[in-house]
Amino acid sequence: MTNNNNNIPVNEMHWPQVDKADKKKPKIRDLPYCQGNRKQRLEQQRKALPIASVEKRLVEEVQKNDTLIIVGETGSGKTTQLPQFLLNGGFCHDGKIIGITQPRRVAAVTVAKRVAEECGVELGQKVGYSIRFEDVTSSSTRIKYMTDGLLLREALLDPFLSRYSVIIVDEAHERTIHTDVLLGLLKNVQNARSRSINKCLNIENMEANHGKLLKRENNANSVSILKRCQGVKFPSLKLIIMSASLDARGFSEYFGGARSVYIQGRQFPVDIFYTHHAEPDYVDAALITIFQIHLEEGPGDILVFLTGQEEIESVERLVQERLRQLPEGSQKLLTVPIFSSLPSEQQMKAFMPAPAGFRKVILATNIAETSVTIPGIKYVIDPGVVKARTYNAHTGIESLDIVKTSKSQALQRSGRAGREGPGKCFRLYPESEFGQLADSTEPEIKRCNLSNVILQLKALGVDDVIGFDFLEKPSRMAIVKSLEQLFLLGAITDDSKLSDPIGHQMARLPLDPVYSKALILASQFNCLEEMLIAVAMLSVESIFYTPREKLEEARTAMKCFSSPEGDHITLINVYRASDEFVEKIKQGNDKEKTEKKLRKWCKENFINSRSLRHARDIHSQIRRHAEQMGLCVASCGDDMLQFRRCLAASFFLNAALKQPEGTYRALASGQSVRIHPSSVLFRTKPECIIFNELVQTNHCYIRNITRIDFLWLPELAPQYYAVQN
DNA sequence: GAGCACTGC
Secondary structure (H helix, E strand, O other): HHHOOOOOOOOHOOOOOHHHHHHOOOOHHHHHHHHHHHHHHHHHHHOOOOHHHHHHHHHHHHHOOOEEEEEEOOOHHEEEEEEEHHHHHHHOOOOOOEEEEEEOOOHHHHHHHHHHHHOOEEOOOOOOEEEOEEEEEEEEOOEEEEHHHHHHHHHHHHOOOOOOOEEEEEOHOOHHHHHHHHHHHHHHHHHHHHHHHHOHHHHHHHHHOOOHHHHHHHHHHHHHHHHOOOOOOOOOEEEEEEEEEEEEEEEHHHOOOEOOOOOOOOOEEEEEEEOOOOOOHHHHHHHHHHHHHHHHOOOOOEEEEEEOOHHHHHHHHHHHHHHHHHHHHHHEEEEEEOOHHHHHHHHHHOOOOOOOOOOOEEEOOOHHHHHOOOEEEEEEEEEEEEOOOOOOOOEEEEEEEEEOOOHHHHHHHHEEEEOOOOOOEEEEOOHHHHHOOOOOOHHHHHHHOOHHHHHHHHHHOOOOOOOOOOOOOOOOOHHHHHHHHHHOOOOEEEOEEOOHHHHHHHHHHOOOOOHHHHHHHHHHHOOHHHHHHHHHOOOOHHHHHHOOHHHHHHHHHHOOOOOOOEEHHHHHHHHHHHHHHHHHHHHOOOHHHHHHHHHHHHHOOOHHHHHHHHHHHHHHHHHHHHOOOOOOOOOOOOOOHHHHHHHHHHHHHEEEEEEEOEHHHHEOOOOOOEEEEOOOOOOOOOEEEEEEEEEEOOOOEEEEEEEEEHOOOOOOOHHHHHHOO
């Protein structure tokens, strides 16, 4: 839910480029006038929010209850207002902080900006935010917005979250894996802090356990925390869980029957329409509906939810085909695709108003459900399906399947039509089918690999992961499988404790455990420089962008980087080429210009610049970590054999052998797999390979592949392969 | 011969 985005002009919040363009306008005359006006307008908007009338009551509720569940509908203003109420209500005495977690970075940033403006303070002072790669806080920060994953990381260093007097977990209904783990952790912290008021000694012991990692990494810091604990009582931690789903019972029960309150929202009415019968082909039904709206309904843009890039591109073509058959006066319909891997400049088109007289039809994946808010939408077409990732703990295979949406998802989608005025939503299925949908989407923690979560919990001192008090427990099988994997990677000992030093080092790195292990091994293989790049590139969404209409051009561009050994070295080549380019242009250009030129370079080489920038950020972060841990950052130079041997040693669980018919057999699972067409080895098909990703779509595909020698496996991973051979 | 969406001191 994005009530937090409310009232913030979209082109200002998601597309800073638009902002920059604005700044170029002469500002001498209009800026002071706008400022004064804006401040008044902000104050008026604040007062008009539904939550404004219950400020006093909310503060009292928080004073009376250690845990409070707040159900707030879209547009209630809970995300921006509650922290301000609590600050004014005296919850930040003796320098304590109010922390508010969000599942998404963009939300943390935009809400913090908004609240700083409402408070009339500079961002990063009293009001700030902290997300990965960006910490805009200071010692005077009292209201801190952050991502939930970041707070989890913070808990590794400060197990009692001692800087916080209040933690607000926002958008809890989304049930991301981070939110779920955080809730469990917060429950523990809250109990421990309450107990600490009487039993400080006990906490010292716990702190000693939790602080193992701390001591190793930062001796001085750890000692000071232990000292501080002596005789000091932790004040109780106020916990507020905010959810937009109407059923707060689950949260309330989990927190021992915690009190829940409800705040009304502010949305325009949306009329819901259903089909009479089930539609056999939702794409066709969507097409018909698009034209029905276009020809029969009043002005306003249309948002269509589709399942993926391919479907979006095909609907786009079909709309244009049918449009040509209409009389000229009815052809003023503009199609705009939006999905996450689309380059930002093209995503921006969805936010620009259609030319005069034109109607815009936005063809979107569920990126438009929560992540971005597109203005001007009056009509929503919802086929009721979504592409979802599921994980099978038995086979370890992830798959992307098209499944039915949940009721809450359908509600969220229709809500997109009522943000600026009354709207209409066309659900492409009968009303009876709506009743049969699941109430909400299955929480992420029940459908993904848990290795990372378990490693984090162990590092936080939770040794009995199976007994951990989860809001909803993942299956025992999923936990056991992940424990097994962590054991095989050497992260935990055979009595299921975090190993020393490998397990602790792995927990410290913000990476998938198997990548963390690869870094540790690479320092022994003298190729950590190469592995840091490979791991950074593997950690982001696909680096190459190949638009259908320029397929051949894109392929030629990719050839410049491709290595016959496989995708890992190809990715390193891309990274190094980009690095060389940046080094070359850095002289004589400021940071902004360099970025701009790099984006141009990316475009010319069919590389997704957003992904590359992300990889470069990750690279510098993990390189810093590696250096701090004392790993040896060396390069193997041209000796890529050494690097490939290290890949084999790191990813031995993902080795595959060619079968006579050209498919592969994954050695660990016996699963038959194929090389994904995006791999540079798609045509070569070497005898023995290692891979990083196994996803089932139309076939079981493996991605990010490198050629290895079969004999390396028993040599480099005898613990796994010696017996079998 | 193909890529839902998020996220990490």
